Amino acid sequence: xxxxxxxxxxxxxxxxxxxxxxxxxxxxxxxxxxxxxxxxxxxxxxxxxxxxxxxxxxxxxxxxxxxxxxxxxxxxxxxxxxxxxxxxxxxxxxxxxxxxxxxxxxxxxxxxxxxxxxxxxxxxxxxxxxxxxxxxxxxxxxxxxxxxxxxxxxxxxxxxxxxxxxxxxxxxxxxxxxxxxxxxxxxxxxxxxxxxxxxxxxxxxxxxxxxxxxxxxxxxxxxxxxxxxxxxxxxxxxxxxxxxxxxxxxxxxxxxxxxxxxxxxxxxxxxxxxxxxxxxxxxxxxxxxxxxxxxxxxxxxxxxxxxxxxxxxxxxxxxxxxxxxxxxxxxxxxxxxxxxxxxxxxxxxxxxxxxxx
Amino acid sequence: xxxxxxxxxxxxxxxxxxxxxxxxxxxxxxxxxxxxxxxxxxxxxxxxxxxxxxxxxxxxxxxxxxxxxxxxxxxxxxxxxxxxxxxxxxxxxxxxxxxxxxxxxxxxxxxxxxxxxxxxxxxxxxxxxxxxxxxxxxxxxxxxxxxxxxxxxxxxxxxxxxxxxxxxxxxxxxxxxxxxxxxxxxxxxxxxxxxxxxxxxxxxxxxxxxxxxxxxxxxxxxxxxxxxxxxxxxxxxxxxxxxxxxxxxxxxxxxxxxxxxxxxxxxxxxxxxxxxxxxxxxxxxxxxxxxxxxxxxxxxxxxxxxxxxxxxxxxxxxxxxxxxxxxxxxxxxxxxxxxxxxxxxxxxxxxxxxxxxxx
Numbered sequence: 001x002x003x004x005x006x007x008x009x010x011x012x013x014x015x016x017x018x019x020x021x022x023x024x025x026x027x028x029x030x031x032x033x034x035x036x037x038x039x040x041x042x043x044x045x046x047x048x049x050x051x052x053x054x055x056x057x058x059x060x061x062x063x064x065x066x067x068x069x070x071x072x073x074x075x076x077x078x079x080x081x082x083x084x085x086x087x088x089x090x091x092x093x094x095x096x097x098x099x100x101x102x103x104x105x106x107x108x109x110x111x112x113x114x115x116x117x118x119x120x121x122x123x124x125x126x127x128x129x130x131x132x133x134x135x136x137x138x139x140x141x142x143x144x145x146x147x148x149x150x151x152x153x154x155x156x157x158x159x160x161x162x163x164x165x166x167x168x169x170x171x172x173x174x175x176x177x178x179x180x181x182x183x184x185x186x187x188x189x190x191x192x193x194x195x196x197x198x199x200x201x202x203x204x205x206x207x208x209x210x211x212x213x214x215x216x217x218x219x220x221x222x223x224x225x226x227x228x229x230x231x232x233x234x235x236x237x238x239x240x241x242x243x244x245x246x247x248x249x250x251x252x253x254x255x256x257x258x259x260x261x262x263x264x265x266x267x268x269x270x271x272x273x274x275x276x277x278x279x280x281x282x283x284x285x286x287x288x289x290x291x292x293x294x295x296x297x298x299x300x301x302x303x304x305x306x307x308x309x310x311x312x313x314x315x316x317x318x319x320x321x322x323x324x325x326x327x328x329x330x331x332x333x334x335x336x337x338x339x340x341x342x343x344x345x346x347x348x349x350x351x352x353x354x355x356x357x
Numbered sequence: 358x359x360x361x362x363x364x365x366x367x368x369x370x371x372x373x374x375x376x377x378x379x380x381x382x383x384x385x386x387x388x389x390x391x392x393x394x395x396x397x398x399x400x401x402x403x404x405x406x407x408x409x410x411x412x413x414x415x416x417x418x419x420x421x422x423x424x425x426x427x428x429x430x431x432x433x434x435x436x437x438x439x440x441x442x443x444x445x446x447x448x449x450x451x452x453x454x455x456x457x458x459x460x461x462x463x464x465x466x467x468x469x470x471x472x473x474x475x476x477x478x479x480x481x482x483x484x485x486x487x488x489x490x491x492x493x494x495x496x497x498x499x500x501x502x503x504x505x506x507x508x509x510x511x512x513x514x515x516x517x518x519x520x521x522x523x524x525x526x527x528x529x530x531x532x533x534x535x536x537x538x539x540x541x542x543x544x545x546x547x548x549x550x551x552x553x554x555x556x557x558x559x560x561x562x563x564x565x566x567x568x569x570x571x572x573x574x575x576x577x578x579x580x581x582x583x584x585x586x587x588x589x590x591x592x593x594x595x596x597x598x599x600x601x602x603x604x605x606x607x608x609x610x611x612x613x614x615x616x617x618x619x620x621x622x623x624x625x626x627x628x629x630x631x632x633x634x635x636x637x638x639x640x641x642x643x644x645x646x647x648x649x650x651x652x653x654x655x656x657x658x659x660x661x662x663x664x665x666x667x668x669x670x671x672x673x674x675x676x677x678x679x680x681x682x683x684x685x686x687x688x689x690x691x692x693x694x695x696x697x698x699x700x701x702x703x704x705x706x707x708x709x710x711x712x713x714x715x716x
Contacts, residue, residue: 035683065676067683069638072628076421077673083414084677095635098541118536157634158525159536188521188634356525 026088026267028052029081030064031074033093034191040216040236041190042066044253045092045115051256052263060263070095078103082110088266090259091115093190094159100124111271113262116161118342120273127258130279131161132168132341133309134251135212136316137287137302138233141249142210143173143180144298145231152203153184154196154213154220158355160344162214167348168316169212172305174350182351183208193219204230211246221246231293238288249302250288257283277338281310317341322349361706371704376650376657379696380664386696387689396679404678405671405689418670420557424628426666428453428620430565430659432644434572435616437653439609441576442588446610448494448509449617450641451516452487456618457625458523459486461539461632464548465528468540475547479622480560487618488611490516495610499603505610517637524634538633542626550626561623565662568616573655585609617641646694668693 030049034042049062063086065077074096081089082103090113091100097117104112104124112124120126142151151173155162166184173180183206185199196215200223203211211232213220218239224230224246234240234250258276265271278284287306290299308314319330324347330336347355384406388398409418432449439446446452460483467475494508521537528539542548552558576582588595588605596602620640625632647665651657672686 029677063677063680065673065683068673070633070635071638072424072624073638073669073673075628076670077677079417080414080674081677083417094536095633098630157537188517356522 024059025061026056026059026263027061027063027084027086028263028266029078029084029086029089030062031068031077031081031089031091031093031096032064032066033068033070033095034216035066036064038191038216039218039239041253042092042216044237045090045255048090048255048259052259055260056263056267059267068096071099075099075103078112079106082107086110088113088263088271094161111262111266120275122273125262125274125276127274127276127278128161129253129284130277131251131253131285132164132316133279134285134287135165135168136172136309137305138212138249138251139169139172140176140305141233141290141294141298141302142169142212142231143175143177144301145248145294146173146177146180146210148207148209149177149179149181150207151180151182151210151212152200152206152208153182154199154203154211154215155184155186156190156215157188158186160342163347163355164341164344165214166351167344170351171321171348172316184351184353186356187215189215191216193217196220197223200224200232201227218242234288240288243289243291247288247291248294249290252286252288254284254286279309280306281312323347324349324351360709361702362709364705364707367704368707371700372652375697375700375704376652376661378700379693382696382700383689383692387692390685390688391681394681394685396681401675401679401681404675405668408674409667409670418674420555421670422663422666423557423562424559425669426662427559427562427565428624428640429644429647429665430662431561431568431620431623432613432617432641433647433651433658433662434565434568434655435613436644436648437651437655437658438572438575438585439613440589440648441653442585442605442609443592444606444609445506446491446494446509446613447506447645448491448511448513448641449613449644450637450639451509451513452490452614452617453621453624453641454513454516454520454637455490455621456483456487456615457621457636458520458528458632459483459618460622461542461548461625462523462528464542464545464626465540467547468545471547473547476550476560476626479548479626480619483618483622484615485618487621488615490618491610491614492607495607498610499606505606509610513641520632520636521634524632524636528632530631539631541630543630548626550623559623559627561620561627564619564623565659569655569659576655581608617644650694650697664693665690 032042032045036042036046049064052060053062068074068077078089088111092115094116097114097119100112100114101119101121101124104121108123114124114126116128117126153166170182183203185203187195187199189195196217197219200211200220204227209230211220211224211230213235216236221232221239221242224232230246231248232246234247236253238250238252239247290302315335317336319334320332321330323329326349384402388402391401392398436446436449460479463482464475464479493512494505497503497508498505524537530538530540550559550561584600587598588600629636647661648658651661668690675681676683
């Protein structure tokens with residue numbers, strides 16, 4: 001017998017045997033790439049899990065496994081959750097994409113939600129947040145506040161999501177400060193406090209007085225705090241513990257409402273495969289409290305931009321914009337389409353250096 | 358008063374018993390740790406050690422033990438040869454990565470051609486890649502007397518950078534929308550190491566078994582194996598016996614590199630499926646623990662690999678079923694090595710209750 005039919009048979013049998021006990025309890029699984037205590041990416045996903053528990057109380061049971069390596073380990077953890085009776089599984093890292101699709105094939109009755117990927121199936125949805133909207137606001141604040149005109153950027157991996165953030169931040173920093181320069185360091189990790197701290201220190205030594213990060217720990221903020229006259233932003237989470245120090249604002253991922261909505265859909269039997277890409281307007285991306293360290297006029301401009309983006313009046317990628325090689329990307333007034341943004345593999349004009357490959 | 362007294366001969370009985378005692382001690386103290394965390398210790402130990410083998414879903418977990426254990430055993434067998442001779446290859450993780458890159462590279466070069474000879478060529482490519490990467494510390498040691506521990510370890514980080522570069526550049530999937538990572542070899546029949554995915558069988562499992570047998574024969578029945586053991590146990594005697602230390606270094610590092618490279622190739626062509634930035638998950642380092650846990654003996658390594666795989670898989674189940682933090686599972690695995698080394702002292706020393714009064 002094929003494993004597929006074996007597994008389906010086993011889950012069926014289980015469902016029947018334990019039907020009484022489980023009938024009114026929906027099991028929801030979460031697979032995390034980092035520890036729940038990372039203070040950033042995984043921490044926010046876990047807050048989403050807790051939101052599901054708070055919303056449905058006794059009607060749900062949530063389970064999670066943290067620090068799961070991308071690859072065969074992830075596949076095993078997902079299979080194990082599905083065997084354990086989970087009806088809905090959130091896989092919260094880009095690298096879980098192929099494992100999610102593989103496991104979903106074996107469990108047609110279990111729904112899967114994969115964060116930041118692009119492969120869907122009848123029982124696999126993808127969802128992501130428009131972080132680049134937050135990066136635009138960060139760029140505006142960063143460009144207005146830098147004195148050395150050097151902004152340091154800690155990238156995780158050179159994938160479209162991160163490149164989008166760099167471009168968005170750069171465009172808006174340049175708009176308010178034509179002399180601004182970006183220095184970009186690739187950490188090749190989502191979560192490694194030691195590496196992130198090193199990257200921040202290198203950037204500060206090279207004269208950066210603003211640090212932007214697309215990695216998940218608070219280590220860059222700690223490094224900025226140590227250096228003194230350097231500001232930074234919370235990434236993925238508010239990181240408000242640094243609000244008295246270097247943190248002037250934050251991009252916050254707010255997964256709770258989405259997780260609650262999708263869990264409800266599974267309970268109601270209305271779940272369908274979707275491709276969700278929400279931003280500030282829908283509440284999936286939040287902007288953390290802008291502190292008093294930011295001049296009042298800059299703060300007002302930043303908040304105005306946030307409102308305009310939320311209302312759909314302003315798109316962070318609005319022409320005229322050229323690519324790094326000088327060729328025209330967007331004509332005057334033209335806005336970028338989601339397809340181009342989703343696969344973005346180029347810098348905009350003015351950013352120095354090459355995307356590593 | 359308790360004193361330690363050196364044994365005239367290392368105790369053979371204790372040498373065999375310490376791994377078992379270490380496992381028992383780990384269960385007891387790990388259980389205490391889980392109890393302190395507010396979890397039922399008996400249930401946790403049962404989930405970790407019993408459920409994957411005999412629990413409700415054992416039909417799924419047993420094959421997974423092969424998938425998780427095979428690369429550990431394959432790499433550890435290679436490492437044990439060098440460790441026996443006092444040649445310390447700490448960089449198996451790097452050789453594993455390079456083997457995966459070269460092996461997958463060979464396969465992807467043929468894409469989309471389907472032919473029987475592609476997989477054998479990939480196997481050769483993977484072994485050669487790992488071998489060549491291990492030759493760097495080997496040749497530097499033979500020629501300039503550099504320290505192979507440092508050189509092989511440092512080359513892991515070089516290999517990781519190379520892996521990132523390959524995932525983003527040369528081997529990137531042209532149909533991958535600009536995302537990093539190669540094509541998935543599971544979708545390419547000729548470049549696939551699976552024999553039966555349902556049974557957890559891929560050619561890496563077969564290779565691990567063959568490596569165990571060959572290593573046993575080599576160490577027990579072959580002159581080269583005798584030289585390896587002799588060099589480790591009595592370097593001066595080895596010199597008189599005509600052992601050429603340079604050749605031995607080249608052989609031990611080369612063999613362990615080739616086996617690590619093979620493990621990488623089988624992994625990328627099967628369970629993982631693709632070259633990606635996060636391809637390596639630490640098998641090369643965990644294999645060092647496996648090698649010592651198995652007393653550097655081929656059969657011991659086989660058992661130790663199975664045990665490590667069990668704690669990984671059982672640990673994951675315990676996490677999701679009981680909400681145990683990942684760190685507690687890692688501490689639990691660390692305890693295993695700690696207790697092994699601690700109880701190891703009983704192999705060379707005996708505990709005496711000293712009733713004599715000191716004059």
